[in-house]
Each structure stands twice: as C-alpha cells, then as structure tokens.
Amino acid sequence: MFPNFKWPESRNGRFRRSKTLKPQDKILKKAALPDYRVYELSRIQRWFSAAAGMLLFFGMGYLFYQNMILSLLIALGGLIVPRFVQNHLLLRRRSALNLYFKHALYSLSSSMSAGRSVENGFKDAASDLMLLHPGRENDMIFEIRVITTRLEIGEPVESALQDFASRAGIEDISNFADVFTTCKRTGGDLVEVIRRTSSVIGEKLDIQQEISVMVAQKKFESKALLAAPFLLLLFMNFTAGDYMKPMHESGAGIVISTLALGTLTGCFFWISKMMNIRV
16 A cells, blocks of 8 residues: 555664653653662762862871871872762662652552552552652652553553562562562452551651660760860860971871871771661
C-alpha cells in the first residue's frame, strides 16, 4: 500500500525508538535509579570541601608550629575532609529516607484499611507525602512514583519493593519488603503487616530522637573541649609571643607540638565514635 515507506533503522540495523516518552517511561529512564548506600559529591562540593579543609588544616598547623613549610604539609590533611562531608550527607539522606518511609507506611496502612488496593494505596501515599511536605521533592516520593510506574507497566509490586530495598540498604525497608513479599505470596494479612511495621519503625525513630536529645549537650561539650586548646594557644601566641618561641624554634618544642596535635586528633575520632549511637 505504501511502496516507498521504510522502517527507521539505526546504524546497527535495529529499529530506532521514538524520542517521545510517556511519563512513566521518563521516570524509569531518568535514572540509573539511585543507590542510597553511597553518596557522590559533585565536583563543586568536592573542591569546596577540600579547599575549606586545607585552609583549616593550614591554620591549625601554623598555630602550632609558626612554620610555613610544616603548615603546608599539614594542610594536605584537608584532602580527607570531602570523605567526612560525603559520609555526613549520606547519613543525613538515609535518615530522611527512613523517616519518609515511615510516613509512607502510615498512609499506605490507612488506605488499605479503607479497602483500597495496594496499587491505589501507593498512589495515595505519594499524594499524602506531597501534602506533608508541600513544594518539596524528596527521595521517598520519587521512589513511590517509581513503584507505581512499575505497577502500571505490569511489574509485580513485590519485585519493585525488593529492588527499592536493595538500593536503600536500610534494615527496616528490607524487612518490610521481605514480609510483604511473603504475605503477598501466602495470602497473609497485608493491612496488619503494614500497620505493625509502621508502628515498629515509628518506635525506633522515637528512641533515636530521644538519644539524640540526650547526647546533644555532651556533643556540644566535647566540641568546646576540643576547641579550648586551640583558643588557648591562639591567645598565648598573640599575648606572649616571646614565651612561645621555644615551642616553635627548637626541636623539642616541635616534637611536643606534634604530640599535642596528634593527641587532639585522636580525641576527635574517639569522641566521634562514642557519640555515634545506633539503635
């Protein structure tokens, strides 16, 4: 009927896909879906944190040694700062994901208790999270949209949840996905499972918040104690420079300054480990 018509072909001879994507295809194509077990800093974040760290380390080195060469050598330690920034942002992202997951489970439990299906329950959860956090996109809303999109194209909800759990790497989400999959296959009470899971996660988050409040004062005190030697040394250098000269010009003074700086560094890591309380 159309003798001059030819199928569009790519360079390797296969048919080319249309560039027009449906909304659900855009969500699945948007990512290599995020892996919440790792956090990649942008180039600007990495450079800025490294520069700030090197400046801070240079200041500490000059404060202890009053020597430009030694201060520049110590400034190289600022290159490890991006790793600390990366770990901090990763922990904050995972904590927020766990909190929003609890909110999503509350919404899903309410929807299913009202007789709605699992698919409609996930759609309602995304809408409820948008109401709780208006004008603010977060990882959990994105993941719920990915799940609903997969359900629309015929993928089982169990596989969608298992994929999310494997990328999240959070114990609560993994446990929920495993229990949900088992109940879905064996005909268990999904409403009770979701209600119980949200209750347990809520209790864990409450305990974590109580612990954070309890150790907040101790964290502030530890930071003040770590800052005190630097402030004292700064005061002595400004007000009694002649008195501090032996510390900067003699070999014994440099050794003592190095031991003091190493001790303060060890105290920093020790206190950080003590204050990192897991539930």
